[in-house]
Amino acid sequence: MENNPTWRCVVALALGDGEGRWLMHKRPVHKHHGGLWEFPGGKVEQGETPACALVREVKEELGIDVRDEDLSPCCFAQESSENSERPIVILLYTCTRWAGKPAALEGGAVEWVRGRDIDKLAKPPLDIELAAHLLAKMPD
Numbered sequence: 246m247e248n249n250p251t252w253r254c255v256v257a258l259a260l261g262d263g264e265g266r267w268l269m270h271k272r273p274v275h276k277h278h279g280g281l282w283e284f285p286g287g288k289v290e291q292g293e294t295p296a297c298a299l300v301r302e303v304k305e306e307l308g309i310d311v312r313d314e315d316l317s318p319c320c321f322a323q324e325s326s327e328n329s330e331r332p333i334v335i336l337l338y339t340c341t342r343w344a345g346k347p348a349a350l351e352g353g354a355v356e357w358v359r360g361r362d363i364d365k366l367a368k369p370p371l372d373i374e375l376a377a378h379l380l381a382k383m384p385d
């Protein structure tokens with residue numbers, strides 16, 4: 246196919262405390278979308294499965310251990326390939342089991358947020374969509 250864009254795959258985690266709150270990550274100010282709140286995660290690297298990438302990313306970003314068998318696919322959101330040569334697709338997984346205390350290890354912030362309050366946070370575009378899907382599936 247001609248002009249087929251190269252899709253970049255990003256994985257994200259909706260870590261739930263089982264009481265209606267989700268862990269949100271504020272991106273460090275110096276990064277793209279700095280200061281906005283996202284579901285923690287990051288890019289899938291070559292040779293990784295999405296679940297392996299997410300296990301690695303949350304260890305690096307939050308210092309917590311999750312197991313890939315505890316990750317449940319939830320939904321996805323994608324950029325339009327018309328607006329970008331390298332559009333992004335973000336796969337969101339839910340998880341309610343982890344080990345360790347989540348912390349913002351890369352200079353941002355973390356906070357447990359009630360589902361309905363995620364709406365009030367300033368978020369990058371795809372996280373707005375992901376939050377809407379998540380809350381439709383798992384209302385407060």
Ligand SMILES: Nc1nc2c([nH]c(=O)n2[C@@H]2O[C@H](COP(=O)(O)OP(=O)(O)OP(=O)(O)O)[C@@H](O)[C@H]2O)c(=O)[nH]1
Binds near residue numbers: 255288333369370372
């Ligand atoms: N969460 C999120 N990320 C987005 C959106 N749109 C978009 O371009 N991105 C980009 O997708 C990438 C997510 O991967 P990441 O969190 O590992 O990126 P990063 O800036 O920490 O990069 P690095 O790991 O190379 O330091 C970032 O470059 C982020 O800016 C969006 O709507 N939501």
